[in-house]
Amino acid sequence: MGLRKVAVVGAGMTKFVxxxxxxxxxxxxxxxxxxxxSCELTLDDVDGVxxxxxxxxxxxxxxxGEYLSDGAGAWRKPFMRSYVGGGTGxxxxxQGWYHVASGLFDVCLVVCEEKMSSCQPHxxxxxxxxxxxxxxxxxxxxxxxxxxxxxxxxxxTYGLQKKDIxxxxxxxxxxxxxxxxxLLGDPNITVEDVLKSEVLAWPVQRLDVSPVxxxxxxxxxxxxxxxxxxxxKPVWIKGVGWSLDTAYWTNRDLYYPKYVEYAARMAYEMAGxxxxxxxxxxxxxxxxxxxxxxxxxxxxxxxxxxxxxxxxAEGVTARTGNMPVCPSGGLLGVGNPIxxxxxxxxxxxxWQLRGEAGKRQVPGKPITGLAQAWGDLMQVGTVIILGIxx
Amino acid sequence: MAxxxxxxxxxxxxxxxxxxxxxxxxxxxxxGEKFFREIMxxxxxxxxxxxxxxxxxxxxxxxxxxxxxxxxxxxxVGPEGTVQSFTVLLVAPDGTPLEEPDILALIQLDGxxxxxxxxxxxxxxxxxxxxxxxxxxxxxKKEREGSILDIVHFVPVNA
Ligand SMILES: [Zn+2]
Numbered sequence: 385m386g387l388r389k390v391a392v393v394g395a396g397m398t399k400f401v402x403x404x405x406x407x408x409x410x411x412x413x414x415x416x417x418x419x420x421x422s423c424e425l426t427l428d429d430v431d432g433v434x435x436x437x438x439x440x441x442x443x444x445x446x447x448x449g450e451y452l453s454d455g456a457g458a459w460r461k462p463f464m465r466s467y468v469g470g471g472t473g474x475x476x477x478x479q480g481w482y483h484v485a486s487g488l489f490d491v492c493l494v495v496c497e498e499k500m501s502s503c504q505p506h507x508x509x510x511x512x513x514x515x516x517x518x519x520x521x522x523x524x525x526x527x528x529x530x531x532x533x534x535x536x537x538x539x540x541t542y543g544l545q546k547k548d549i550x551x552x553x554x555x556x557x558x559x560x561x562x563x564x565x566x567l568l569g570d571p572n573i574t575v576e577d578v579l580k581s582e583v584l585a586w587p588v589q590r591l592d593v594s595p596v597x598x599x600x601x602x603x604x605x606x607x608x609x610x611x612x613x614x615x616x617k618p619v620w621i622k623g624v625g626w627s628l629d630t631a632y633w634t635n636r637d638l639y640y641p642k643y644v645e646y647a648a649r650m651a652y653e654m655a656g657x658x659x660x661x662x663x664x665x666x667x668x669x670x671x672x673x674x675x676x677x678x679x680x681x682x683x684x685x686x687x688x689x690x691x692x693x694x695x696x697a698e699g700v701t702a703r704t705g706n707m708p709v710c711p712s713g714g715l716l717g718v719g720n721p722i723x724x725x726x727x728x729x730x731x732x733x734x735w736q737l738r739g740e741a742g743k744r745q746v747p748g749k750p751i752t753g754l755a756q757a758w759g760d761l762m763q764v765g766t767v768i769i770l771g772i773x774x
Numbered sequence: 775m776a777x778x779x780x781x782x783x784x785x786x787x788x789x790x791x792x793x794x795x796x797x798x799x800x801x802x803x804x805x806g807e808k809f810f811r812e813i814m815x816x817x818x819x820x821x822x823x824x825x826x827x828x829x830x831x832x833x834x835x836x837x838x839x840x841x842x843x844x845x846x847x848x849x850x851v852g853p854e855g856t857v858q859s860f861t862v863l864l865v866a867p868d869g870t871p872l873e874e875p876d877i878l879a880l881i882q883l884d885g886x887x888x889x890x891x892x893x894x895x896x897x898x899x900x901x902x903x904x905x906x907x908x909x910x911x912x913x914x915k916k917e918r919e920g921s922i923l924d925i926v927h928f929v930p931v932n933a
Contacts, residue, residue: 520891634880
């Protein structure tokens with residue numbers, strides 16, 4: 385396609401917390417500065433900045449992109465904000481990738497920020513207004529119930545029990561206990577704890593859900609010739625994909641995320657991956673709810689339809705399993721500052737492939753990993769594949 | 775990282791309450807006008823049909839998102855349909871328990887390809903099932919005002 389190779393060369397993230405004292409700009413700054421420091425670059429080395437952040441209503445600032453721009457390192461630079469709901473955190477590095485792959489920039493800083501604690505009395509208020517104002521909003525919809533409808537459909541289709549799905553929450557919250565930035569790591573949580581937690585909207589219970597969170601994450605992307613000067617451990621962006629299904633969320637059969645499959649196929653093709661189950665070594669699928677990790681593994685073609693719960697029960701997706709899934713601890717464990725949570729997943733793949741994930745490091749020297757996010761009205765899939773060597 | 779993790783009251787982080795002072799004025803659109811008029815005047819569901827895609831939209835749209843054709847073929851659908859999924863809501867958005875559980879469902883009206891979201895009523899929690907047959911209950915005609923809430927809820931067909 386005449387595209388340049390692009391590498392991730394640096395990463396940074398703030399702690400994920402319930403209520404940050406820092407403003408959104410300050411969070412963005414902490415992550416961006418850390419990412420630049422990690423590869424010994426300064427703002428002068430950055431040609432452009434790609435920012436990802438979710439609804440303006442979260443931070444309570446319209447034109448939130450511009451509001452965050454100085455903290456994200458965009459002073460007097462080309463600056464672009466993208467937003468595809470929960471899919472934003474994996475879309476922002478895709479946007480950064482095409483700015484570099486096209487030849488426009490040599491170095492692009494990618495920053496994702498979310499400060500959900502500003503949104504009072506609860507960010508659910510902002511979510512109310514993402515629905516159709518005529519046919520849905522009069523019913524008072526919230527995200528919990530649309531996820532509950534989807535989860536029920538998924539469970540019914542494959543005859544799954546709550547305990548099959550709770551295993552995901554347990555795995556991820558335990559993994560997060562080893563993440564220094566995690567909000568909800570818990571090394572001792574059990575399936576019983578999840579099954580005994582408060583029922584919010586059947587079948588969704590409190591511990592099936594990731595928490596409202598504040599935080600920011602940043603990556604530095606560089607073109608091949610520059611990347612090789614910056615680091616001897618570049619992590620290449622091998623493939624990207626994204627796809628949007630119908631905006632009428634009710635009109636999809638909710639048991640299977642076809643839009644994730646389309647996004648994954650686009651990324652696999654670009655990366656030259658023919659057998660994803662053999663060639664993808666670690667996976668960070670989007671897990672705002674425990675069933676979503678399973679749903680997304682199936683959409684990514686990494687599990688047969690309805691089989692992801694069995695892989696989980698057999699330990700295949702454990703950090704020490706054959707295909708570690710959410711070794712970071714995921715959104716369920718590290719936290720869910722929407723856009724930042726997605727980019728955290730890409731950063732995790734970066735650290736894992738470089739062997740820099742500390743106590744979270746998966747065994748077996750993985751060389752290829754995939755991160756995926758999902759959002760908008762439950763119908764956007766964003767996928768990125770990273771790899772070392774080649 | 776100078777992040778305060780243990781700030782439980784906004785005031786401790788020197789925060790204050792503020793708001794963005796806007797209101798919105800919404801219209802139901804060209805397709806919505808016909809859809810809601812049919813409900814108000816006749817207690818019936820009107821959808822639009824794309825012959826090219828063999829797909830019927832309810833609520834209706836004036837274009838087909840699949841082939842981008844302009845749609846002007848109107849068809850009557852429902853008022854019975856099939857539950858595709860449901861949830862029993864036990865807490866309000868602010869986390870407080872609801873006095874009565876709220877049951878929401880995805881309902882595919884007979885003759886429609888798209889799916890409507892609405893409430894279920896007059897149904898026991900143990901009767902709830904994906905695949906159950908339901909029908910719409912409308913408000914009395916003089917109380918209808920051209921809103922999706924002119925449908926009170928859906929109830930089991932045999933109720
Ligand atoms: Zn059509």
